[in-house]
Amino acid sequence: MRDETPNSWEARADAASFYGFTDLPSVRDRGTVVLTHGEGPYVFDVHGRRYLDANSGLWNMVAGFDHPGLAAAAKAQYDRFPGYHAFFGRMSDQTVMLSEKLIEVSPFEGGKVFYTNSGSEANDTMVKMLWFLAQSEGQPERRKILTRKNAYHGVTAVSASMTGKPYNSVFGLPLDGFIHLTCPHYWREGRPSESEAAFTARMGIELEETIAREGADTIAGFFAEPVMGAGGVIPPSAGYFQTVVPILKKYGIPLISDEVICGFGRTGHRWGCEAYEFMPDAIISSKNLTCGYFPMGAVILGPELTDRLQAASDAIEEFPHGFTASGHPVGCAVALKAIEVLLEGTTGAPPLIENVNALTPAFEAGLARLANHPHIGEARGKGLMGALEAVKDKSNKTPFDSHLSVSERIANTCTDHGLICRPLGQAVVLCPAFIMTEAEIAEMFEKLETALNAVFDELT
DSSP, X not given: OOOOSXXXXXXXXXXXXXXXXXXXHHHHHHOOOOEEEEETTEEEETTXXXXXXXXXXXXXXXXXXXXXXXXXXXXXXXXXXXXXXXXXXXXXXXXXXHHHHHHHHSSSXXXXXXXXXXXXXXXXXXXXXXXXXXXXXXXXXXXXXXXEBTOOOOSSHHHHHHSBXXXXXXXXXXXXXXXXXXXXXXXXXXXXXXXXXXXXXXXXXXXXXXXXXXXXXXXXXXXXXXXBSTTTSBOXXXXXXXXXXXXXXXXXXXXXXXXXXXXXXTTSSSSHHHHTTOOXXXXXXXXXXXXXXXXXXXXXXXXXXXHHHHHHHHHHTSOOOOOTTTTOXXXXXXXXXXXXXXXXXXXXXXXXXHHHHHHHHHHHHHHHHHTTSTTEEEEEEETTEEEEEEOSBTTTTBOOOGGGOHHHHHHHHHHHTTEEOEEETTEEEEOOOTTOOHHHHHHHHHHHHHXXXXXXXXXX
């Protein structure tokens, strides 16, 4: 609980820090958890308390908080060449090697990579690329962007406009031309007596009707997370991408797979688009790209968009966009090591994606067991990402009254028991590190069950 002494870490945090995406009543009541270090999947606070972080930091610390290979890669590159840009025909050798590696591990046969500092910036950049193409190819009216309600694509003005969350209204967003289709969450969005197949078909009809209404020649692109992450870990309904991809191709609308969360193993596949068997025109990457050890994002362009963007840039002799730290040599060195750790394996250690698949049955079993609770309406997930949706009445999916802040209560109670998880709406989200053991998976679910029972006993 909160340390009230005037010079406590909690008081100092309050005095000097402006919080983002933080439940302020919880901070006022409980104080900020100020952390000092991590060991494996655990983090430690200034009071010496240990927490199993079932959130992997923010989806991204998948190799744990003290991976020696990743830290060594950063240190070695800092000693060798600590910083540079990727402007004016100059870039580091690490940047060149990472671009080659990203194309190699992508689902594309060829393409090019553009670097940013975050997933938000990468999505923002991709929109500018699509707008640039439209202008260059004589279709300046092709500016509208299609996404889905409850999607999360970032926090810049453009990427927040793509994000289908009501909280962005406080900024006067979305900007004009950003259109949000129905969230493909069958459990919540399906109509009474509607089968999952019928729901998926309706999603396709809605997309085609939207294209007809808006005009295909006004739409620049369709952005989709394979599994909606910050929407509450929402896998698409069965056959969703097999339904929407042909429609997008029919009208010449590029499909951008936002793999900021799903990419590099979270679903048990290299990419979420591979998990759901569809081919996008470009991929947005961040988070696991560096296992959280350096802020970096990337736009990975497939061959067709690469050729079109290259032609558009050649016509004006440049692509007038970029960031000071784009393609940072330390970040690229870390990312090269992260790809090795995640997908290829290191000396004496198999690739971590193998552990994702080995742990998935125990993870799914833990979700399924807690789904039997009378106040858990749905357990859902893919690979090592899952969510439990709290409901007041399970039979008709009635949520708890919003003022009860049920998921925040669960998360806070978990923290009291040494477990960090994330509240999202009325769901509790789990996205454990890829280095977890079955014993740590069991510990995670035991602590979560204790918290669920305590909160639901209090509310009912």
